[in-house]
Amino acid sequence: MVIHSAEFLKSSVSVADCPKANLPEYAFIGRSNVGKSSLINTLTGFKKLAKTSVTPGKTQLINHFLINKAWYLTDLPGYGFAKVPVAVKLLWEKMIKEYLMKRENLVCSFLLIDIRHAPLATDLNFMAWLGTNHIPFHILFTKADKLTFNKQQSAIAVYKKKLSGQWEPIPPMVVTSSETQTGKEEVLNLIESLNKEFELPNRTH
Ligand code: GTP
Ligand code: MG
Numbered sequence: 001m002v003i004h005s006a007e008f009l010k011s012s013v014s015v016a017d018c019p020k021a022n023l024p025e026y027a028f029i030g031r032s033n034v035g036k037s038s039l040i041n042t043l044t045g046f047k048k049l050a051k052t053s054v055t056p057g058k059t060q061l062i063n064h065f066l067i068n069k070a071w072y073l074t075d076l077p078g079y080g081f082a083k084v085p086v087a088v089k090l091l092w093e094k095m096i097k098e099y100l101m102k103r104e105n106l107v108c109s110f111l112l113i114d115i116r117h118a119p120l121a122t123d124l125n126f127m128a129w130l131g132t133n134h135i136p137f138h139i140l141f142t143k144a145d146k147l148t149f150n151k152q153q154s155a156i157a158v159y160k161k162k163l164s165g166q167w168e169p170i171p172p173m174v175v176t177s178s179e180t181q182t183g184k185e186e187v188l189n190l191i192e193s194l195n196k197e198f199e200l201p202n203r204t205h
Helices: 036-044 086-102 121-132 149-164 184-202
Strands: 006-012 025-030 062-067 071-075 106-114 137-142 173-175
Touching (some): 106 121, 106 184, 137 149, 149 173, 173 184
Antiparallel strands (some): 062 071
């Protein structure tokens, strides 16, 4: 899929505040600093669309981007180790979970995981929560450029083994890098095919 346009629409504090739910939407979730905002920029090809930072906790609201004037991407705050007070972290978590449960045009979420990290309880718990609430998601491993191909393969094998104890089937996975653009086409193709499915029920005969 070719991206012709990508524009920041607005930052929202709650679902009620979000743009009209009339287009297919895809959310980026994951621990602070995992690379959510960077991947949005890489996928769209607009380098400064979503704000990124070396300091965890950069994204603090639900940010909507309108892509090709046809679908939305949302950049969310991270969970986990952002250097913000516990009360703020809890507020973010509440906002993210409420958004994921109530946003009716949300087609699929992307749960990002730093490929260098062994499976972490925060991520596994968040996945379990998504499963319990029937919220579809794909796992996107990030920062693949930081590992050799062989180390990527063994990191994925460790993750698959860990998840196979809890999931049947295990969630779909894509390896990505915002540095080298690995995985970009695969994720865009996935969104393209999901967009077509979203349109079906709305077609007039
Ligand atoms: P919060 O908004 O704080 O939750 O973080 P985030 O998940 O949006 O992460 P962000 O995109 O801001 O990236 C965090 C840091 O990781 C930045 O310094 C990025 O340059 C770096 N980074 C992100 N993706 C990649 C990648 O694929 N490869 C490498 N080498 N660095 C990356
Ligand atoms: Mg961010």
